[in-house]
Amino acid sequence: MIKRTQRELEMGEKTLESLARRIGELDELIEAENSTEEFVRSMRNPNTVRKTTADVNKIEQWLLSKNESRDICDIPPAELNNYLAHFFMTATKQNGEEYEPDTLKSIQCSINRFLAEKGSTVNIVEDREFKHSRDVLVSKRKMLRQQGRGNKERRADPFTQDEIEILYSKNFLGGANAKALRNTVYLNNAMFFGMRSRTEHINLKWGDVELKETSTGAKFLELSERATKTRTGVTGDTRAFAPKMFEDKGNPRCPVQMYIMYKEKRPDTMLAEESPFYIGINKKSKGDAWYVSQPMGKNTLGNIVKAMCEEAGIQGRKVNHSARKTAITTLVHAGIPPTLVQQHSGHKSLASINNYSTASLNQQKDMSDLLTSHFSKASETVGTPQEFSENIDVLDTVLQDIGNYEFNNDIVNNMSATASVPFPQLKELFTSATINGNVTINFGKQ
Structure with missing residues (x-):
């Protein structure tokens, strides 16, 4: 047995203590890294996360059908490029139907996003090594469009003035009852504040909308916007101005008066700043308590426009986005400069506004009548x-x-x-x- 001196024993103990401390620091570092990654994951848009997972699952199932069991991140770029090319050319839905052209493009983006999140250095959307798969994707999308796919059949239809009048006349809008008032406040928020997704409405709190007055005494509502899908708050990409809706005195449909009425019909407990803006209807109420101290269900809120239009017999594809689309198309057709429309809607680019510049139904009818009149006079x-x-x-x-x-x-x-x-x-x-x-x-x- 080797006999150690006192100095050697002390040095050994210090070495063990230092090693133990280093191990402890390493554990803390690993734990901190895991917690920060979890924090980043928790802040991702849940819809984007679900979409990414679903799309990556499609390519993974397709790879398994080709006897390829390697993780997509472990496949060399040249092989992955070849796999992607064949996937874009042959992949179909579970029922055998072809994907929509834009769906294939979104799957490509999901795969690229997944690779980036996993630490991969390849970029299938930009890297030269993946040019062939991109060319195949372009060709497949072109072929699908030639077959009549991708015509945006699911595009939301804006409301016409006649349809708005029908909804008011049948008490699906207005202040006649709790549901009509709730529908009206929802449409006003979507149109005047430029709100779009269901998530934005679900996250809306009572304190986010504030009733104010101008120096001349005109009342208006102003939205203090929280982070949205487009404006996340990371790059300071806020709107040029806070969205507002001004009162229209003497008009029974005045948006400010609808808000004030909505406030009066809410329970006092739901007037706190952090209370949900949209709350459930009190089906047992016979007095002023039209609503209950509970948030409106997500599914109910997500189908609010579709439900009331179906009950009212309104034709066309009317969904929640129809309200926002009505606002933007109305401003565009009225000749409001695109830059101002963009500031109102919160779009990041003017190019997005062009999607709303298509002729309205009335404008299309006017053009048809003009052509009919021209040919009729020519024949005369x-x-x-x-x-x-x-x-x-x-x-x-x-x-x-x-x-x-x-x-x-x-x-x-x-x-x-x-x-x-x-x-x-x-x-x-x-x-x-x-x-x-x-x-x-x-x-x-x-």
Whole structure:
């Protein structure tokens, strides 16, 4: 047995203590890293997380069908590029139907996002190594569009003025009852504040909307916007101004008065700043307590527009986004500059506003009527064969007074009696006209 000196024993103990301390620090570091990663994951948009998981599962199941069991992150770029190319070309839904063109593109983005989250250095959307799979994706999307897919059949339809009137007349909007008032407040928030997703409405708190007055005493509501899908608050990408809705005195549909009425019908316990803005309806109430001290269900809130339109018999694809779309298309069609519309809606780019610049139903009808009127008038001016012959005689009579006039009867005789360009009121054509020199008028054959 080796005998240690006191100094060696002390040095050994210090070494063990240092090692134990280092191990403890390493454990803390690992724990901190895990907790920070968990924190980052918790702040991701839940809808994006679900979408990413579902899309990655599609490619993973497809890889398994090709006897490829490696993790997608472990597949070398050249092989992964080849797999992706075949996936985009052949992948279908579980029922055998083709994907929509934009769905395939979103799957590509989900796979790329998943790889980045896993620490992979490849980028299938930009890297040169994945050009072939991108070319295949472009070709597949082109083929699907040629087959009639991707025509945006699920695009939300905005409300027309007539449809709004129907909803008010049938008490699905207005202040006649709790449901109508709740529907009205929801539509006003979506239209005047530019709110869009169900999540934004679910996260809306009572204190986020504040009733204020201008220096002249005009009342208005102002939204203190929380982080949204588009404006996360990370890069300071806030709106140019806080969204507002101003009162319209004397108008029974005044948005500010609808808000005040909604406030009066709420329980006092639901007027705190952190109380949910949308709350459930008190189905047992016979007095002023129209609502209960509970938040509105997510599914109910998510289908609020669809439900009331179906009950009212409103046609078209009316969903919650229809309210926001109504606001933006109304401003665009009214000639409001796109930059101001963008500031109101909160879009990051002007290009997004162009998606709302399509002609409204009334505008499409006006264009159709204009074209119908144009062709109807054109047909009215053709005239009968007899009228055509009479017009030729009138032309001859008028031109006889012009010196050096030659009339080519052969051409006139060969002209179709149903010519699309007759000669009505030809005398007026040369009234007050001064013609000098030799003049030849040629009539082209029909």
